[in-house]
Amino acid sequence: MTKIQIELPEATAKAAREAGLLTPQVLDRLLTDAIRRQQAGDRLLSIADRVAEAGIEPMSVEEIADQQPGVARRTRRSDPPPEVPSDPGPLPDRPGADAERVAAIGRDRRSAAASRSGQPRSRR
Numbered sequence: 634m635t636k637i638q639i640e641l642p643e644a645t646a647k648a649a650r651e652a653g654l655l656t657p658q659v660l661d662r663l664l665t666d667a668i669r670r671q672q673a674g675d676r677l678l679s680i681a682d683r684v685a686e687a688g689i690e691p692m693s694v695e696e697i698a699d700q701q702p703g704v705a706r707r708t709r710r711s712d713p714p715p716e717v718p719s720d721p722g723p724l725p726d727r728p729g730a731d732a733e734r735v736a737a738i739g740r741d742r743r744s745a746a747a748s749r750s751g752q753p754r755s756r757r
Contacts, residue, residue, distance in 0.1 A: 641649070649655050656661070692700070 646655075653659060
């Protein structure tokens, strides 16, 4: 095991601690997920570079739909995706603003995850 030390703004650290995000298990999961996303993005970009170098023309939406009927059906389904609030922009310059935003982001993510899984939203 490797021990790391980070510096965070007090409000962020407090909100993360209260949300249970500063445990070794949670930090391991968060970092592992971030690494996977970064690696997936890198793979996608390397494929895009090879496609561009090969001079392959991009497919139209219609061509993709013809190739992937299942994908086309899923994108035409009647139920819209769950609403995710937009970024409210810069934080107000007041004490507790960071903690409020971290808490709101956590609520939004739990709500979106619950709507995808069909489970009722938790009340934290």
